[in-house]
Amino acid sequence: MTRLVDAIGGWRLGTRLFVAQAIVLLAIVASAGLTAALIGPPLFHAHLIDTNYPPDSPQIFHIERAYADASLISLTVGLLVALAASLGISWYLTRRIGRPVELLTQAAARLSRGDYDARVTVQGGGPELSTLGDTFNTMADRLNDVEATRRRLLADLAHEMRTPIATLNAHLEGVADGVLAWDDNTRAIVEQQVERLTRLARDLEEVSRAEEGRVELQTSLQPLTDLVEPVIRQTRNAYDRKGVTLTAAVDDLPVRADPQRFAQILGNLLNNALRHTPQGGRVDVTSTTTPDTVVISVTDTGQGMSEEQLAHIFERFYRGDSARESDRGGSGIGLTIAKALAEAHGGSLTATSAGEGQGSTLRLTLPRGLHQPGPGR
Ligand SMILES: Nc1ncnc2c1ncn2[C@@H]1O[C@H](COP(=O)(O)OP(=O)(O)OP(=O)(O)O)[C@@H](O)[C@H]1O
Ligand SMILES: [Mg+2]
Structure with a gap:
């Protein structure tokens, strides 16, 4: 049986359950006893008198004694049985609820000491405790990720x-x-x-x-071509120098965006495409538009990316080929910023590639924002 009082002070769950049930039982017994003592005897007495026994006869005395004894014994036995039952129920509930709670407490204590591997398996404590256990594990996973x-x-x-x-x-x-x-x-x-x-x-x-969503976007509605063309003009020289063909054919439709941030995103994609496309290759900027969104694709015929690379390119400091890239000064943050800026616009940035040597396509999706004042913060 578990200890009555916990080490850190205060009653344990089982003790509290038992005491609560005992109090309820005592209240029931007290009210039943009081009723039996105040109402039972006069009523019983009146019925006995109706049977034509003389009021002072020894029979009446004995029958009333028997009634009092039977009431007392049945109340006492009832109370003892109920107390034993509540003790059993408390013990059972404590095991069912107390054990998962204890496991959760231990895991939370480990977590608070910086042990991010702490997890709990909650079984038999009911759906609420199961959900609590799952939530705890998800929280621990997140903390683990943040720490990593x-x-x-x-x-x-x-x-x-x-x-x-x-x-x-x-x-x-x-x-x-x-x-x-x-x-x-x-x-x-x-x-x-x-x-x-x-x-x-x-x-x-x-x-x-x-x-952290602290980018101040200054969005305005303007034709997509006005957003794309300045970036193309800025990067064209570098493309010509390396001998990579750069083309841009985008829809001339209005889009709400922050022109500077847009230029930063597209500039980054074009620099990456140029860096990873050998001389003689090409990079095409195209767009597809739906009533609500516009997708700007930057497709190159360069070195492409493996599944492994694709899974990580948006992470901070990730470089597909660390040794080679670091020589060229890239720190692997460009796409992280570009993606965060796309998301600040309410859009997204994704990448696909048929594999190494097969070229890559980076897709920037932006809401056109025709009907709202824009997601600017
Ligand atoms: N068009 C592309 N073709 C092939 N690989 C690419 C392409 N664009 C990005 N990558 C891969 O994604 C990685 C991350 O790109 P990102 O722009 O974040 O960093 P970076 O270009 O290495 O450095 P930075 O942009 O910070 O100067 C690159 O190192 C490269 O391996
Ligand atoms: Mg880059």
Whole structure:
């Protein structure tokens, strides 16, 4: 049997259930006893008198004694049986409810100590406790994910910062020791690394803001072509330099969007497509429109992506090929920001690829926002 009083003070569930039932029982017995004592004897006496026994006869005395004894015995036995039954019920309920509650308490305590693997299996406690157990497990899963993301983020961040900082250190020390001359070349390298750190800080700030929904969108209704064309103009040079064909053919329909943020999303997709498409390849920007949404697709004939890559490209710091990409300065945040910005517009960003070497398509879906003032925050 469980202890009556819990270690941290206060009565245990079983004790409380038993005491509550005992109080109810005592109240029933008290009221039944009182009724039997006040109403029963005069009524019984009146009926006996009706049987023509003389009121002071010994028979009447004995019969009334028998009545009183029988009432007392039946009430006492009834009370004892009911107490035993309530003790049994309390014990049973405590086992059914108390055990899952105890398991949940232990798991919550483990979780509060930072053990994110704590889970519970709640059985036999009824649907409410089962749901509580499931909810607890979902919460623990989430916390586990958040903790994993936090650790990875810090590790990735440290990793991202290490290379530029080491390069800066080496060059500045070289200059200080007179091994390196402070010429245009050294200055360019130092500036490049400072720029890389600055961009990292800006991207991180941007991605946090976008993911937490703190982006200020300044949306307005304008033709899709007006949104797309400036971005194409800006990136065309880089495409020409690499020898990749860039085409854009989008519907000339009104869409509500923040032009700067739109340019950021599309610019990012075009830069990625260019980076991953070899000379001689092509990148096409097209659109499909429904009454409520517009889908802008950026399709390239480049190196494509594996299933594994597709599953991760929207995660912070994910780079399909870390070694090669890091040489080119990408930090793997571009698509994370682009997706968060698309979602801030009430839209989405998805990617498909038939596999490595088969090209990729990135699809930006935006609500056209014709009838509302826009999702701007
Ligand atoms: N068009 C594409 N073709 C093939 N792979 C792509 C394409 N676009 C993105 N990827 C893959 O997705 C990864 C993540 O892209 P993302 O834009 O987030 O980061 P990045 O381009 O590496 O760096 P950043 O954009 O921060 O400079 C890339 O490293 C690349 O492996
Ligand atoms: Mg990118």
